[in-house]
Each structure stands twice: as C-alpha cells, then as structure tokens.
Amino acid sequence: MRHKLCIFTAAVMLLIPIAAFAQQTGTLAGKVTATDNSLLPGVTVEARSDVLPGPRVTVTDSTGTYRFPTLPPGSYTVTFTLSGMQTVTKQAAVQLRAETFADATLGVKALEETVNVTATTSLVNREASTITSAVSSQDIAGLPLGQEFRDLLRLIPGVQVTPDAVRGPSSGGSGQDNVYQFDGVNVTLPLFGTLSAEPATHDIAQMTTTKGGARAIDFDRSGGFTVDSVSKSGSSTYHGQLGIQFQTDRMAAALNSGQVSRYEQNRLWADMNLGGPILKDRAYFFGSFYRPTNNRANRANAYGTLPDYQGTRNEGFGKVTVTPRSGALVNFSWRRSHRFEKSDLFGAFSADTTGTGNESWLNIGTLDGSWIITDRSYVTFKYTHFANENQGRPDTIASVVPSTDVGTLLDITNLHQLGRLSVPAPITGQTAYNAFIQPLINRYGYVCTAPTCTANTGLPTGGGLVGNGLQFDLSDYFRTAGQIGYNVTFGRAMSHEVHVGYHRSV
Numbered sequence: 371m372r373h374k375l376c377i378f379t380a381a382v383m384l385l386i387p388i389a390a391f392a393q394q395t396g397t398l399a400g401k402v403t404a405t406d407n408s409l410l411p412g413v414t415v416e417a418r419s420d421v422l423p424g425p426r427v428t429v430t431d432s433t434g435t436y437r438f439p440t441l442p443p444g445s446y447t448v449t450f451t452l453s454g455m456q457t458v459t460k461q462a463a464v465q466l467r468a469e470t471f472a473d474a475t476l477g478v479k480a481l482e483e484t485v486n487v488t489a490t491t492s493l494v495n496r497e498a499s500t501i502t503s504a505v506s507s508q509d510i511a512g513l514p515l516g517q518e519f520r521d522l523l524r525l526i527p528g529v530q531v532t533p534d535a536v537r538g539p540s541s542g543g544s545g546q547d548n549v550y551q552f553d554g555v556n557v558t559l560p561l562f563g564t565l566s567a568e569p570a571t572h573d574i575a576q577m578t579t580t581k582g583g584a585r586a587i588d589f590d591r592s593g594g595f596t597v598d599s600v601s602k603s604g605s606s607t608y609h610g611q612l613g614i615q616f617q618t619d620r621m622a623a624a625l626n627s628g629q630v631s632r633y634e635q636n637r638l639w640a641d642m643n644l645g646g647p648i649l650k651d652r653a654y655f656f657g658s659f660y661r662p663t664n665n666r667a668n669r670a671n672a673y674g675t676l677p678d679y680q681g682t683r684n685e686g687f688g689k690v691t692v693t694p695r696s697g698a699l700v701n702f703s704w705r706r707s708h709r710f711e712k713s714d715l716f717g718a719f720s721a722d723t724t725g726t727g728n729e730s731w732l733n734i735g736t737l738d739g740s741w742i743i744t745d746r747s748y749v750t751f752k753y754t755h756f757a758n759e760n761q762g763r764p765d766t767i768a769s770v771v772p773s774t775d776v777g778t779l780l781d782i783t784n785l786h787q788l789g790r791l792s793v794p795a796p797i798t799g800q801t802a803y804n805a806f807i808q809p810l811i812n813r814y815g816y817v818c819t820a821p822t823c824t825a826n827t828g829l830p831t832g833g834g835l836v837g838n839g840l841q842f843d844l845s846d847y848f849r850t851a852g853q854i855g856y857n858v859t860f861g862r863a864m865s866h867e868v869h870v871g872y873h874r875s876v
Contacts, residue, residue: 394442394443394466394553394554394598394600394701394736394738395439395440395441395442395443395466395467395699395740396441396442396443396464396465396466396467396468396469396470397437397438397439397440397441397464397468397469397470398417398437398438398441398446398448398462398464398469398470398472399435399436399437399438399469399470399471399472400435400436400471400472400473400474401430401433401434401435401436401473401474402415402430402434402435402436402450402473402474402475402476403434403473403474403475403476404455404475404476404477405475405476405477405478409432409433409434410430410434410452410455410476411429411430411431411432411433411434412429412430412452413429413430413434413436413450413451413452413455413474413476414427414428414429414450414451414452415427415428415429415430415436415438415448415449415450415451416448416449416451417438417441417446417447417448418446418447418448418449419441419442419444419445419446419447419464420444420445420605420606420607421442421443421444421575421603421605421654421691422441422442422444422446422693422699423606423647423649423651423652423653423654423691423692423693424651424652424693424696426438426441426696426697427696428745429745431745436745437745437859439740439742439748439857440699440740440742440748440750441464442464442600442603442691442699442701443464443465443466443575443576443600444463444464444575444603445461445462445463445464446461446462446463446464447459447460447461448460448461448462448472448474450474450476452476454478454479455476455477455478455479456476456477456478456479458474458475458476460472460474463506465504465576465578466504466576466577466578466598466599466600467578467580467598468504468578503526503527503578503579504576504577504578504579505522505525505576505577505578506575506576507574507575507576507602509525510522510571510574510577513525515571516571517570517571517572517639517662518568518569518570518571519550519552519557519565519567519568519569519570519571519574519599520565520568521571522571522574522577522597522599523597525577525579526579526581526595526597527579546562546563546564547563548563548565548595548596548597549595549596549597550565550567550597551596551597551598551599552567552569552598552599552734553599553600553601553703553705553734553736554598554600554736554738554752554754555734555735555736555754555755555756556754556756556849556851556875557569557734557756557758559758559847560847560848560849561847566758566847567732567734567756567758568707568732569685569705569707569732569734570641570660570662570685572613572641572643572658572660573601573602573643573656573658573687573705574599574600574601574602575599575600575601575602575603576599576600577597577598577599578597578598578599579595579596579597579598580595580596580597580598581595581596601656601687601689601703602643602645602656602658602689603645603654603656603689603691603701604645604646604647604648604654604655604656604689604690604691605645605646605647605654606647606650606651606654607646607647608644608645608646608647609644609645609646610642610643610644610645611641611642611643611644612641612642613639613640613641613642614638614639614640615638615639615640616636616637616638616639617635617636617637617638618636619634619635619636619667622635634666634667635664635665635666636664636665636666636667637662637663637664637665638662638663638664639660639661639662639663640660640661640662641658641659641660641661642658642659643656643657643658643659644656644657644658645657648690651693652692652693652694653690653691653692653693654690654691654692655688655689655690655691656687656688656689656691657686657687657688657689658686658687658688659684659685659686659687660683660684660685660686660687661682661683661684661685662681662682662683663680663681663682663683664679664680664681664682665678665679665680665681666678666679669716671716671717671718671719671720672718672719672816672817672818672819672834673719673720673721673722673816673834674722675722676713676716676722676725677712677713677722677725677765678713679711679712679713679714680711680712680713681709681710681711681712681714682709682710682711683707683708683709683710684707684708685705685706685707685708685732686705686706686707687703687704687705688703688704689701689702689703689704690702690703697741697742697743697748698739698740698741698742699739699740699741700737700738700739701736701737701738701739702736702737703734703735703736704733704734704735705732705733705734705735706731706732706733707730707731707732707733708729708730708731709728709729709730709731709732710727710728710729711727711728711729712725712727712765713725713727713765714726714727714728715727717835719816719833719834719835720834720835720836721786721816721834721835721836721837723765723766723786723836723837723838724764724766724790724835724836724837724838724839725764725765725766725839726762726763726764726765726839726840727762727763727764727765728760728761728762728763729760729761729763730758730759730760730761731757731758731759732757732758732759733755733756733757733758734755734756735754735755735756736752736753736754736755737752737753737754738750738751738752738753739751739752746858746859746860747856747857747858747859748856748857749854749855749856749857750853750854750855750856750857751852751853751854751855752851752852752853752854753851753852753853754849754850754851754852755848755849755850756847756848756849756850757846757847757848758846758847758848759844759845759846759847760843760844760845760846761842761843761844761845762841762842762843763839763842763843764838764839764840764841764842765839766838766839767838768787768788768789768837768838769787770787770788770789782810783813785810785814785836785837786814786836786837787837788837789837789838790835790836790837790838790839790840791814791835791836791837792835793810793811793814793815793832793833793834793835793836794807794810794811794832795811795831795832795833796808796811796832807832810832811830811831811832812830814834814836815830815831815832815833815834816830816831816834817829817830817831818830818831849875849876850875850876851873851874851875851876852873852874852875853871853872853873853874854871854872855869855870855871855872856869856870856871857869857870
C-alpha cells in the first residue's frame, strides 16, 4: 500500500502545471494508402538526413499512419517500403517546433521502380491552434538583414518593427510580453522581459515564431509572441565556410555636425565555421568563430581631437550531435561572446580623458536529448544556461589613493587626476566668485570658438568636463533551467497525446 501511495504521489507531482520548454526539434508524420485509398499498415518508413546521424525507421500502424517525433530540423529523404508494392521516396523539410506531413500512396509493384515525390510543408498546423511561421537558413542568407539576432525580428509576418532596440516588435501587445529564445535558451532579460543579448545570426539554421493560441506546455504569453531558433549542426560530410565583409568610411556619407563633433567609421565582419562527422552515423560536430570590429576616427569636440573609438567582439560556438542508439538523440552546444569597447562616449564639452567604454560577456549553453521508447511514446530532457555580464567602465582610471586623514589637502593644481571635475562657469554679477574660479577655468576650461562662443572667442571657457569617466557600472544577469518530459499517444483512429513534465528555472 505504501509503495502504491508513493507512485501516486510522484504522478501527482509530475502533473503539476509547471512551465516546460520545447525541444529544438520538429515532427514528421503522415498517412500511407494504396491507390484505391485503402489504408496500408505495416509499411516500413525510413527518414534520413545529413543533420541526423543515422536514419530513423518506423512502421505504419493499423490506420496507415506513422510519426517521427524529435527530429532535428532540416531536409529529409523519406522512403516507404512494403513487400509487393512500389517503393516511394519523398523529400520533406522538417521545421523547428512544427509538424511536417508527408503522405504517400503506394501502387502494386509491376516493375522494379521507385517513385520520387517532393513533400510540401504546410503553413497550417493540423493539430494545434497556434499561428507559426518559420524561416530557413537559406532565407536568412538571402535577405538583406543585419548580423545580430534582433535583426531576425524583421521577418515576423504582420509585426511592425519599431526603432526601440530593446523591446522589439510587440505583436499587438507590450514588447515585454514576448519571449526570446536563442537555440532554445531563454535569453529574455530577467526582471525586465526585454531582449538585450546580441548573439550573431551566422549559426542559425532556422527561426520559428509563434503568436496566438498560447500552448500550455511552453506557457507562451498570448499577448505577444515566442521567437525561437535552432543552430546549425554538423553533417555526414565535412563542410566549412570563411566570410569577410567590410565597410569603410568612404562607403557612407561622413557625419559632420559643425565644429562640435565629427567622425568617420570603418567596420569589418569576419566569420568562419567547420562541421562534419566525428563517428560515421553516430556523432557530428560543428564549430564557428565570429569577430566584428568597429573603428571610428577623426573625432573632435570643443576640447580638440579625441581618441579613436574601438569596438571588438569575439564570439565562439561549438556543437556536438550524438545518436548513441537508434531512436536516441543528444545535443550539446556552448556559445561564448566577449565584447570590448573603448572611447565609446564623450560629451561635446568633455576632455579626451573622460571617455567611457563597455565590456560584456555572453554565455549560452544547452544540453538536450530525446529517446523514443516505442512508436507511441518518448522521453525528452533539457538543461540550459544563460549568463549576460555587463560592465561599463572609464577608459582612464585615476591612480590616486584617497585619504581621510586630518590635514589632508586637495591638490588644486591636479584636480584632473583625482577623478571627474566639472569646470565651473562664471555667474553674471558675482565678481568675487568669478575671480576665484578664473584660475580653474584657465587651467581646465576649453578654448571658446565661433559660432559656439561669440563674446570670449579664443579664451578659456568654463562649463566643460575634465578628469576621468564617472563610474563603473556592473549589471549581471543569468538564468539556469532544466526540464524532463514524457509524451505518450493514446488511440488510433482518434488519437490524443499526453505530456507530463517537470521544469525548474532559477
């Protein structure tokens, strides 16, 4: 009795509606009939793809239907074989978090022949009320998009993209109602619900957007949308790519806003990747490296020439796909990005030592897998890690050591080395005050030039900033999550799929 009670308690705990996120896979299903529209049970169906180490094989049931869950998105060759019947081969494109249907009709084998048919991916999911759209890597490569993940949001059908670079398009609701997933990892900024992470798009194989008809399994927010992507994988053959893009300052009109500020910009993007088999029909690998650089030169303000802006980012990615046995699939991936910017921010009346830069680190890791137990049940698991560490920092750091000892004097002649100094400006009618601050203006002020200044042209002027950047700004966010789920299908002519799972997120 106690043993049965423990099993019942465990079952109840698993049925608690806790959010569970989907696998980075799709489903291939269909029905096989004869030329007279009669159902064909016992047909052997094989699905084979470059993105899947080894083929998947199943047999149609008594209703002539088959189903391949948890397939990596990609192009598949599906072969239908039954003794005494023609062999039919179809090409099908499995999409991320979508179901592709590939039906087949087999005729009596008169001659040794194979019928090749191209399957189409339906825009309508027959078994869900969600509105889903998918974009392939070919579409991403062929469209004039930017380099960052947020640039893909422009491809969401029926959604207006606003200049707000943080919240993204709202899909009829607040931008904070959206959920952003990169390679299945929730990169939505904790506490704020916005998109701040900026991984590159070079490794994305597919992007899928779901809006409307929120699913209880994934707890999609009905007020917005959920955007997800799946990264590229290795294949049965070795493939590599090297790309370089550049934009010099002479390829765009130079920004010139009078004598206060001006700059010219040079940009370079370099990326490379390589993928292939580790063990034939068992394990594939894929790795990439991305390095964008940005340099702005010839900048100046009221204090004169400023240091060149320098921005560099190094982003590496690795992924391993393993099928330890038929019907089992395991993926492990890790992405790390380090971004460093120097001399990013200057005011129009700030000295060259007051510049502020940024440094950030982005880590996205995932371990997921699935195991098909029977043709009607399978288990999935997933562990994800997201960390986004950001640090705003002065370009020049004061070396002085503060002292609170009695009798310590402030070094008036070297205030620019002690931190940040706001140079005082004269006040009309305050003769004594103006006389007191004039030495400070003479030493730390900027030379006033026309047309900004007309009364004291060529003379030092107060109101500027000298010294160092104001502060260090640390903003670190992370999210770690794990889940396990069990799916089983009941019924034949009318089937129902039941999902039981447990999810925990910190």
